[in-house]
Amino acid sequence: MSEYLEFQGISKAYPGVQALSDISFRAEAGRVLALLGENGAGKSTLLKILSGDIRPDAGGIVISGEEMSFPTPRDAILAGVSVIYQERQLVPLLSVMENIFPGALPKTALGIDKNRLRAEAKAVIGKFGLPIDPDEPVGRLSVAYQQMVEIMKAYTRNSRIIAFDEPTAPLTDTETDILFRLIGDLKAEGKIIIYVSHRMAEIFKITDDVVVLKDGKFVKAMRTQDTDERALIQAMVGRDIGDTYSNLSRNEEYGDVLLEVRGLCTDALDDVSFSLRRGEVLGLAGLVGAGRTEVVRAIFGADAIEAGEIIFEGKQVRFTEPRDAIRAGIALCPEDRKEQGLILSRSVRENVTMPVLSKLKKGLFNMFLDRDAENRLTQEVIDQFTIRTPSINKIARELSGGNQQKVILGRWTNEKVSTKLLILDEPTKGIDVATKAEIYQMVCDFAKAGFAVIFISSELTEVINVSDRIIVMHNGHITGEVMRQEATEENVLALAMLD
Ligand SMILES: Nc1ncnc2c1ncn2[C@@H]1O[C@H](COP(=O)(O)OP(=O)(O)OP(=O)(O)O)[C@@H](O)[C@H]1O
Ligand SMILES: [Mg+2]
Incomplete structure (x- = not known):
């Protein structure tokens, strides 16, 4: 009989939430099973139970007829389970080879046998066909390659079950x-594969089975080929x-020019010029590394500018730090929510109200924080x-x-922040389909209110359907501009690859 993994009656509660x-349900060998559900549905929690990082309150895991219990992550690894998380689990200071073979380092009398380690790591890296140096510290690799290192680590452990939690979000x-x-190779080798993603196209491309969760409950299981995107x-x-894009209620009227960028040069940008009117949604498209993030960071005062002019509300500005840009009415929701946005150890309330505390004061000389106003604002954002x-x-960590x-988006778009230019860098990364639609509408509403938006996304469909006008970049400069009515994935992609 072929191998399988079965979850049996798994439940898990956190204070205030029944996460599962x-x-x-059951996952079979040689097949890829998609685990789907909205944000907070319980997908990651289930994978953490599978990896032994947390214990379920009830229920068990059976692998090919054998009842398993994973009190610690080590027990799961020994049973042949590898889970590749949303958050990377590597040790940034250690080299690629040391990360691929943690704990299993070949030893000599003098300690670790680096040469053998390097040779073995090279063999694995070669098998995967990746341009990675085994001696490079993992922290210096791109997020994508760090992810590949995680996969190689799972591979060399000879895991029979490999679960991926939103692996393509940073790729x-x-x-x-x-x-x-x-994943195709692992499947052909008869591994049991679980795959979590919010990108529907991927589900139909690489998975064989689908399981849907909602609010911690099982909704249904089916074969991928027997369903379609709408039903899922x-x-x-x-x-x-319904159809997300055609249902959007967009802004039709533009005001005067809010932002003008002339000949902007930084160490990553070459002569970037464009302008943006009030009421307009401007998309920045391009491949990863094209310079989109660098453009908005330079405007925002986060990166040094070598040459060029920025005119905001008719005045020439050059912000030397983000605080000044924020004060002028520019908000940037960064790509990496962990590193640049969210304070994980702080509450939802503190994360939302952080930039507007000075507007939430009361009492004589406005000395005291108005807790009620703070709570109300947070609740509005939550709703x-x-x-x-x-x-x-x-x-926030929980x-x-x-x-x-969503907490980051709420921080910069709530009524207390007087944002005039909202910059969103990959705002829908990790966001479920229904909420994506809400974010698109929020962007349009923001434009309707007479403000402007710069929208960066690596999902082409999204950037060409949400933006009124799309600027395409390659290698630090602008290669073209397309209006939404004329934009297609083909013509935008062609510009994105133009030198
Ligand atoms: N350590 C924790 N402490 C308290 N609550 C938690 C913790 N981890 C998760 N939760 C809660 O459990 C529920 C399920 O979360 P989980 O991370 O499994 O969702 P998910 O399906 O992976 O969502 P997403 O698509 O957003 O990643 C959520 O309500 C979450 O707030
Ligand atoms: Mg998750």
Whole structure:
């Protein structure tokens, strides 16, 4: 009989949330099973139980007829389970080879046998066809290659079960192709593979089976080929959300020019010029590394400018630090929510109200923080973005990935921040389909209110359907501009590859 993995009646509660209730399903060897559900549905929690990082309150795991219990991560590894998380688990200071073979380092009398280690690491890296140096510290690799190192680590452990939690969120298209090839190889070798992603196209590309969770409960299991995108979204969300883009209510009227960038040069940018009117949504498209993030960082005062002019509200400006840009009415929701946005150890309330505390004062000389106003504002943000949290005081670390992203969006778009130019860098990374639609509408509403938006996304469909106008970049400069009405994935991609 072929191998399988079965979850039997798994339940797990956190204070204030039933993260999983009575989850049962089976994953078969040589097949890829998609685990789907909205933000906070319980996907990562289930994978953490599989990896032995947390213990379920009830239920068990059976692998090929054998009942398993994983009191610690080590027990799961020994049973042949590898989980590749949303957050990287590598040791940044150690080299690639040391990360691939943790704990299993070949030894000589004098300690670790570096030469053998290097040779073995080279063999694995070669098998995967990646341009990675085994001696490079992992922290210096791109996020994508760090991810590949995690996969190689799972591979060399000879795991029979490999689970991926949103692996493509930080990857470029080429890297995604490499990952899919690797997953195909693992599948052909008869591994049991579980795959979590919010990108629907991927589900139909690489998975064989689908399991949908909602609010910690099992909704349905089916073969991927027997369903379609609309039916899956309906199962996840619980209702038919229709066509996201054609349902958007957009802004039709533009005002005067809000931002003008002339001949901007930094160490990553070459002569970038464009302008943006009030009421307009401007998309920045391009491949990863094209310079999109660098453009907005330079405007925002986060990166040094070598030459060029920035005119905001008719005045020439040159922000030397983000604080000045924020004061002038520019908000940037960064790409990496962990490093540049969210304070994980602080509550949802503190994360939301951080930039507007001075506007939430009361009493004589406005000396005291108005707690009621602070709580009200936080609650409004929670309602607007349907952030799943049992309380405004929940610590950000304990929210699911997608809900953390929503907290950042709420921080910069709530009524107290007088944002005139909202810059969103990959705002829907890790966000579920229904909430994506809400974010797109929020962007349009912001434009309708007479403000402007710069929207960066690596998902081409998204950037060309949400933006009014799309600027395409390659290698630090602008290669073209397309209006939404004329934009297609083909013509934008062609510009993105133009030198
Ligand atoms: N350490 C924790 N402490 C308290 N609550 C938690 C903790 N980890 C997760 N939760 C809660 O459990 C629920 C399920 O979270 P989980 O991370 O499994 O969701 P998910 O399906 O992976 O969502 P996403 O798509 O956003 O990654 C959420 O309500 C979350 O807030
Ligand atoms: Mg998750």
